[in-house]
Amino acid sequence: MSFTEDKSLCLGPRRILCNIYMTCKIWDTASGEELHTLEGHRNVVYAIAFNNPYGDKVATGSFDKTCKLWSAETGKCFYTFRGHTAEIVCLAFNPQSTLVATGSMDTTAKLWDVESGKEVSTLAGHFAEIISLSFNTMGDHLVTGSFDHTAILWDVSSGSKVHILTGHRGEISCVQFNWDCSLIVTASLDKTCKVWDTDSGQCLATLLGHNDEVLDVCFNSTGQLIATASADGTSRVFSAETFQCLCQLEGHNGEISKVCFNPQGSRVLTASVDKTARVWHVNTGACLQVLEGHSDEIFSCAFNYEGDTIITGSKDNTCRIWH
Template sequence: MVRFTSKRPILLQGHERSLTQVKYNAEGDLLFSCSKDDTVNAWYSHNGERLGTYGGHNGTVWTLDVDYQTKFLVTGSADNMMKLWDVETGQCLYTWEFLTAVKRVAFSEDGELIVCVTEQRAVAQGAIRVFKINRHDGRIQDPEPISLFHPIGTKATLASFGWDSKHIITGHESGKVAIFDAKTGEELRANEKAHHEPVTDLQLAPDRSYFVTSSKDKSARLHDSRTLAVLKTYTTETPLNSAAIAPLRPYVLLGGGQDAMSVTTTSLRQGKFETRFWHKVFEEEVGRVRGHFGPINTIAVHPDGRSYSSGGEDGFVRVHFFDVSYFKARPYGDLEAEE
């Protein structure tokens, strides 16, 4: 196993509390971050300069997503609100309000729809809603979803549109992953034992044909988007909070660490606060990158595959740029076909 070296990372200091999600836009020139404070930030990904702040939530911002044109940003918060923003001006265009916290939001690939997961509490069932977005005037939106359904049994904590806008892939507290019809809410397929503990992250490959999940059960798994078949398993010795698929190279990136309550009783090394690189095909760990002083909560890889960002319990976002060693590394020999 190698310690992948990267050029000196850029440290982004724009949050006062632990990070909850980081996300690149489609072009990769911007990076968005949200945290357990009520702030959402936008950064230039190449130099870490802060472009702006989206202020308006009154609690932990759990989740965000940006559409394919970098026109709209959507955020979900513990203040029970989902907000639509104009990326360029920072103006809040529209606010949807619910009875419970918004745990996950995601745009469809064409930017026409938003899927939203709300928390299960005594006052309301956990729900998945799909909203049709007015892209011509962001200030005029339908307050009612075009689809609303309540997953039966274990509550959903994550959701994303699948290989098309007609299907939603979900991750659940029990470790289950499932596919739902976005229009009818019918559960089309489920893998009840995809994980043994809560699913903590779900990210699709660029072509959406497969996706990776991470879990508190100390493993990450690669799944087929249409069948939910487990393709590969990456087993670690620490709970995982995030997993991402790297373009260009055959790697998945995993991040996690002991829960925050346990951090004060352990050393940095024991805490396993490293981004871990696993070979996507051979299911073996091939490298690590150190940096955070607490569990890694969220990882995103730049669309061009030449850098990645991680957000930690320590309140920092670290942007890492891979050097030549990352692209030239051949942990299993030269995989290029000979002429």
């Protein structure tokens, strides 16, 4: 994994958000028209997010150690959040769009108030860089994943630790809740994923099979399936109930950096350094479509809300929309 690469891409209602080095651009997905350029950061913009499902605000996190909050409608910067002492590499809005969480190479996460622009709390407890974080759907808990090989579940209102999830033997690359927040999944450079019980903090299962680093992991919308992406060039789909591997997605000629389900849960989308994205059938593992056209590695991909449009972001400095 490298923090020198441009790896930010986000979809909102009828808009795309992507970073171009020290700026972000907002594009209309229907017309392809550039709506706004968000300028102001003094170093690489690495993390970006819409406040979905509202889609009227944008947060950007930068190697300049700041996070900025913008209007998606006008491109105006509302606030610049200052306080981190190292690069910001991940961020998220809570579901209520009242807080922004930022994760930093300074080993801390911070919570910021969207309305006032003030820092709410600093979540200190990791001993190495935080590189992934996620709110649960209620917005009352946050999980952070770190290069210290652990994930921490936090109580948002108090800023206190609920559980420290220990067991991985390598850096954690991704953390995510399932839809009802009963489970947390973590992906690690130790070539495994682990599934944790949110209430108890106990590890329920270790998902095995990859022979290289696991770079991304996600639940489908119902929380019944888990998809993984690995540097071994394969993706796997697991049952979140039995924790068995249901199918292996093989065909890419290089590491897979991003994986996601369509909203219906019937397809898996993967993005690879082989310059292609692929669409797979969840049940059979068959490759249904190869998206070719980028001239450099694809680092991000996403479905729209309806599941009939795909966006990919590449190191060739372009985003492509596929129907």
